[in-house]
Amino acid sequence: MTQQAAAEDFLLLNPGPVPLTDDVRQTMDAPMVSHRSAAFEETYERAQRGLDRVFTESTLDSRRTAAEGAGTSLILNGTATMGMEAAVANLVGKSEEVVALVNGKFGRRFARIADRYAEVKRVEVEWGQAFDLEDVREAITEKTDLVTMVHNETSTGILNPVSAVGEITEGGDALFAVDGVTSLGGDVFCIDDWGVDVAITDAQKALAAPPGISAMYVTERAADRTDGERAPFYSDLEWHLRKAESNQTPFTSAVPLVRALAVAVEEIEDEGLADRIRRHRRQAAAFRRGFSAMGLEGFPETEGLTVRSNTVTATELPAEIEPADFFAAVEARNVSLSGGQAHLGGEIFRVSNMGTLADEDVLRGVRVVGEAMAEAGAEVDGEAGCKAARAVFASDDERDREEASVEAAGE
Numbered sequence: 001m002t003q004q005a006a007a008e009d010f011l012l013l014n015p016g017p018v019p020l021t022d023d024v025r026q027t028m029d030a031p032m033v034s035h036r037s038a039a040f041e042e043t044y045e046r047a048q049r050g051l052d053r054v055f056t057e058s059t060l061d062s063r064r065t066a067a068e069g070a071g072t073s074l075i076l077n078g079t080a081t082m083g084m085e086a087a088v089a090n091l092v093g094k095s096e097e098v099v100a101l102v103n104g105k106f107g108r109r110f111a112r113i114a115d116r117y118a119e120v121k122r123v124e125v126e127w128g129q130a131f132d133l134e135d136v137r138e139a140i141t142e143k144t145d146l147v148t149m150v151h152n153e154t155s156t157g158i159l160n161p162v163s164a165v166g167e168i169t170e171g172g173d174a175l176f177a178v179d180g181v182t183s184l185g186g187d188v189f190c191i192d193d194w195g196v197d198v199a200i201t202d203a204q205k206a207l208a209a210p211p212g213i214s215a216m217y218v219t220e221r222a223a224d225r226t227d228g229e230r231a232p233f234y235s236d237l238e239w240h241l242r243k244a245e246s247n248q249t250p251f252t253s254a255v256p257l258v259r260a261l262a263v264a265v266e267e268i269e270d271e272g273l274a275d276r277i278r279r280h281r282r283q284a285a286a287f288r289r290g291f292s293a294m295g296l297e298g299f300p301e302t303e304g305l306t307v308r309s310n311t312v313t314a315t316e317l318p319a320e321i322e323p324a325d326f327f328a329a330v331e332a333r334n335v336s337l338s339g340g341q342a343h344l345g346g347e348i349f350r351v352s353n354m355g356t357l358a359d360e361d362v363l364r365g366v367r368v369v370g371e372a373m374a375e376a377g378a379e380v381d382g383e384a385g386c387k388a389a390r391a392v393f394a395s396d397d398e399r400d401r402e403e404a405s406v407e408a409a410g411e
């Protein structure tokens with residue numbers, strides 16, 4: 001390890017799990033209680049209250065995007081893949097049709113889950129590319145029972161246009177299940193305006209809680225379509241919804257993880273969702289501009305309503321370097337980031353700005369990427385990268401910040 005790296009704390013920039021605050025970490029150390037105790041019910045209620053806000057108030061003007069009581073936030077004893085499977089398995093059966101939108105690993109995961117429970121029609125484009133909305137419009141017919149989509153595709157750093165797909169499903173019978181795993185808690189998400197029936201998120205992403213549990217928001221419309229008879233036993237949503245009324249889960253709750261989640265969502269409220277979303281956008285803009293100014297190419301091919309993510313930045317690895325040299329040089333500087341998944345391994349690297357990162361952490365990430373690229377033999381201008389990233393934070397020109405948001409969100 002270099003002398004400088006040894007002097008700097010470990011910095012986790014992977015797209016989940018993300019760093020925890022001391023309060024979130026320490027609450028897991030409290031003496032154990034029963035998951036059927038009043039003490040746990042109170043914790044569950046705090047977590048649920050905070051989740052309600054994240055699911056329904058993730059706007060820039062603190063506007064609610066679902067009426068009070070229009071849905072229920074649930075906490076699941078498993079990561080978001082369990083939530084994705086619960087959504088599909090509770091809402092459709094063998095002869096029913098799911099239209100699955102796939103432009104990355106997690107869109108593909110939703111489709112693969114649906115393959116096990118229903119008939120699946122995929123709308124698929126290359127990973128990192130935008131959907132053609134005409135293709136989506138054509139695929140969704142009166143025979144469609146459920147549409148699945150990933151909002152922020154973590155594998156490619158792309159923000160998909162949930163709102164435009166919601167307009168297509170609007171007025172029809174098909175339900176709309178959206179994976180908001182790496183957007184909820186870090187970016188705008190509108191349940192009602194976008195026509196979302198079920199939204200899913202993971203604890204260890206933008207909520208900045210530890211991994212192991214997840215959350216989902218189930219609207220009344222979706223709840224009316226659940227079928228406890230055919231649902232998987234452990235993730236029977238009717239049962240979960242019933243138990244949630246008394247602030248419990250059907251089976252033994254992951255008590256320490258729920259405690260940590262309760263603190264994490266309260267910290268989100270303390271920061272304020274609008275401010276948190278703005279901070280995420282600013283920090284992602286700093287990563288994007290920093291990497292671009294040093295001479296690296298952004299990975300996803302965004303177009304129209306599909307834009308680059310505000311929580312995960314995916315960047316191409318230059319052809320002239322050996323990826324392993326770059327990742328080793330990053331690690332030697334006490335920073336952790338991610339490579340590409342599946343066939344994108346060796347093609348891209350990814351950094352996250354989800355959670356409670358300070359602007360200095362982002363600047364360190366940009367600097368370390370510049371240094372590691374140079375060490376691996378890439379021709380980059382690390383200093384130009386750092387300067388561009390710093391300029392995003394230093395600018396108090398409203399227009400500049402506004403531009404960073406619009407550029408990033410396609411609003």
Ligand SMILES: Cc1ncc(COP(=O)(O)O)c(C=O)c1O
Nearest residue numbers: 079080081106154179181182202
């Ligand atoms: C977009 C997205 N969906 C779903 C998941 C769920 O993954 P897991 O169940 O492994 O936490 C992830 C995790 O990286 C993700 O980024």
